[in-house]
Amino acid sequence: MPRITVEELTRAIERTLVAQGKIMPSEARPTAEMVMAYFGNEDSVLDNTLSKEDRDRFYWLEDAGLLTSEEEDATVSRGRSWRIHYWLMQKDRVHAATEARGSDGAPEESVYESISAQSWKRSGPESEPPPK
Numbered sequence: 001m002p003r004i005t006v007e008e009l010t011r012a013i014e015r016t017l018v019a020q021g022k023i024m025p026s027e028a029r030p031t032a033e034m035v036m037a038y039f040g041n042e043d044s045v046l047d048n049t050l051s052k053e054d055r056d057r058f059y060w061l062e063d064a065g066l067l068t069s070e071e072e073d074a075t076v077s078r079g080r081s082w083r084i085h086y087w088l089m090q091k092d093r094v095h096a097a098t099e100a101r102g103s104d105g106a107p108e109e110s111v112y113e114s115i116s117a118q119s120w121k122r123s124g125p126e127s128e129p130p131p132k
Contacts, residue, residue, distance in 0.1 A: 012097035
């Protein structure tokens with residue numbers, strides 16, 4: 001699957017975490033940049049490389065379906081078992097979120113873009129000048 005760009009991840013975050021009210025719109029791009037800084041060109045990130053704050057964001061992205069976490073057991077010296085936790089980018093979910101479509105199959109548009117210019121003009125008693 002093609003690589004995810006910061007722009008695609010930003011749109012996916014806007015359509016998930018921002019739409020759910022979990023983060024502010026101004027935080028979408030910095031969050032995407034932080035995530036992509038960890039992933040780079042890789043498909044997985046070791047959990048122990050994350051800061052506590054960044055791990056919290058990763059959990060939010062997991063709740064939104066954009067990331068997933070997995071673990072595996074590895075045998076190290078003297079037969080001891082070591083559990084490795086890592087994060088995976090859900091590229092198909094990121095692509096799906098960036099290509100979100102309305103119920104009619106057309107791309108979603110902002111509610112404000114669907115309002116005509118005429119509708120934005122005020123009408124009614126409060127928009128008319130008071131009588132002299």
